[in-house]
Amino acid sequence: MMREIRMLGVVRPTVALLALAVAACARPVAAPVPSPSPATPVAATSAAAASAPAAGAAARPVAVVPNPNAPKVLVIATGGTIAGVQNAPGTLGAYRAGTLTAEQITASVPELARYARVETEQFSNVASTLVTPEMWVKLAKRINVVLQRGDLAGVVVTHGTDRLEETAFFLYLTVRSSKPVVVVGAQRPATGISPDGPINLLSAVRTAASPKAVQKGVMVVMDDRILSARESRKLYQRTGGFSTGDMGMLGVVASQGPEFFFAPVRRFGERSEFDLDGVDTLPKVELTMSYPGGTGQTFTTNPKGVVVATTGMTAAENATYRALRQTGVVVVTSFTSGENVNGGGGGDGPPPARVDTTAQRDSAQRDSVARPAAAPVPPGVTALHLTATKARILLMVALTKTKDPREIQRIFNEY
Numbered sequence: 001m002m003r004e005i006r007m008l009g010v011v012r013p014t015v016a017l018l019a020l021a022v023a024a025c026a027r028p029v030a031a032p033v034p035s036p037s038p039a040t041p042v043a044a045t046s047a048a049a050a051s052a053p054a055a056g057a058a059a060r061p062v063a064v065v066p067n068p069n070a071p072k073v074l075v076i077a078t079g080g081t082i083a084g085v086q087n088a089p090g091t092l093g094a095y096r097a098g099t100l101t102a103e104q105i106t107a108s109v110p111e112l113a114r115y116a117r118v119e120t121e122q123f124s125n126v127a128s129t130l131v132t133p134e135m136w137v138k139l140a141k142r143i144n145v146v147l148q149r150g151d152l153a154g155v156v157v158t159h160g161t162d163r164l165e166e167t168a169f170f171l172y173l174t175v176r177s178s179k180p181v182v183v184v185g186a187q188r189p190a191t192g193i194s195p196d197g198p199i200n201l202l203s204a205v206r207t208a209a210s211p212k213a214v215q216k217g218v219m220v221v222m223d224d225r226i227l228s229a230r231e232s233r234k235l236y237q238r239t240g241g242f243s244t245g246d247m248g249m250l251g252v253v254a255s256q257g258p259e260f261f262f263a264p265v266r267r268f269g270e271r272s273e274f275d276l277d278g279v280d281t282l283p284k285v286e287l288t289m290s291y292p293g294g295t296g297q298t299f300t301t302n303p304k305g306v307v308v309a310t311t312g313m314t315a316a317e318n319a320t321y322r323a324l325r326q327t328g329v330v331v332v333t334s335f336t337s338g339e340n341v342n343g344g345g346g347g348d349g350p351p352p353a354r355v356d357t358t359a360q361r362d363s364a365q366r367d368s369v370a371r372p373a374a375a376p377v378p379p380g381v382t383a384l385h386l387t388a389t390k391a392r393i394l395l396m397v398a399l400t401k402t403k404d405p406r407e408i409q410r411i412f413n414e415y
């Protein structure tokens with residue numbers, strides 16, 4: 001039996017969800033499901049919702065009339081707080097992420113049926129800190145396959161917010177389709193007070209179902225905002241915590257549906273050159289930080305690439321990463337804030353001469369004095385307006401194609 005309360009215009013089947021929560025509490029945290037299960041149509045929930053008795057004067061059931069002609073959207077669930085259940089539902093208490101299933105999450109939002117014919121698929125059910133690069137590859141491959149279905153308008157991926165921006169950016173680079181893919185999470189568990197998961201899921205499904213969302217790449221929809229996956233970041237751990245900084249907010253999900261104001265223009269989707277056929281694992285790329293007095297990171301076994309987050313390296317850091325480049329490791333520098341647009345040569349002309357710090361100049365002079373006849377050092381690569389976390393993902397993907405730093409710079413200039 002399902003009882004509902006109306007809140008901010010969204011129907012919330014609280015008792016049903018709490019019942020699910022109590023049942024779910026008895027279960028251990030679900031392990032990752034390695035291979036995707038076949039798509040499962042969502043059971044019609046609206047009829048049950050409509051006939052449920054009201055809990056009181058303020059809690060009148062609202063009939064949801066499913067739209068039989070609505071676009072089809074596949075919701076692929078991976079876990080996270082959006083599937084989180086508390087030991088004490090309805091409190092501010094702790095919870096286990098990745099507990100409710102894809103079907104349970106979608107069934108808790110009957111409004112979905114107004115806008116989409118929703119199918120569900122359980123990819124995994126984990127906290128997103130357990131999501132691995134191998135899982136990114138499997139997920140991207142799966143989405144590339146399902147988007148070939150002529151009857152499917154788009155895909156929604158439910159995901160934990162801790163690692164949501166990384167998965168979304170990987171999909172942005174590797175899903176080769178013009179159809180919308182929307183990644184969504186929640187910062188409050190499904191059983192908590194005022195959960196944000198239901199409204200976020202509704203906004204995500206409406207976006208994935210919308211023809212306006214075609215050719216916009218992979219998006220993150222959170223808190224009524226439509227964000228390009230290239231730019232989206234988890235800035236803080238509360239609702240409203242996903243943003244894009246100066247660039248990358250594409251639109252909003254208004255009461256009438258998704259409204260776009262901007263579109264991404266760099267390479268993604270159908271124009272992506274990254275083909276995952278034959279790729280199961282990604283090249284190892286490390287992420288390091290430059291800081292005053294830093295000497296740079298060395299490794300017992302060198303990775304294929306290193307991304308250094310820096311606003312300007314010390315002489316010792318320069319020397320360390322120069323030596324790494326000499327051994328064939330591709331070194332990418334990314335501005336610490338991710339906001340930098342200088343360098344890389346991605347514009348219409350060559351970049352202006354860089355003003356080196358004294359330390360860098362001294363280091364370069366020492367290098368030229370100490371090693372006048374040494375083989376030329378492969379160039380470093382500059383990331384343009386990309387956080388170090390995302391530069392690492394682009395480098396991992398680029399290294400599946402080439403080890404040539406000049407070609408990798410071309411890739412960083414285009415994506």
Ligand code: SIN
Nearest residue numbers: 081127128160161162
């Ligand atoms: C997670 O990332 O799985 C937990 C945190 C969240 O989803 O907000």
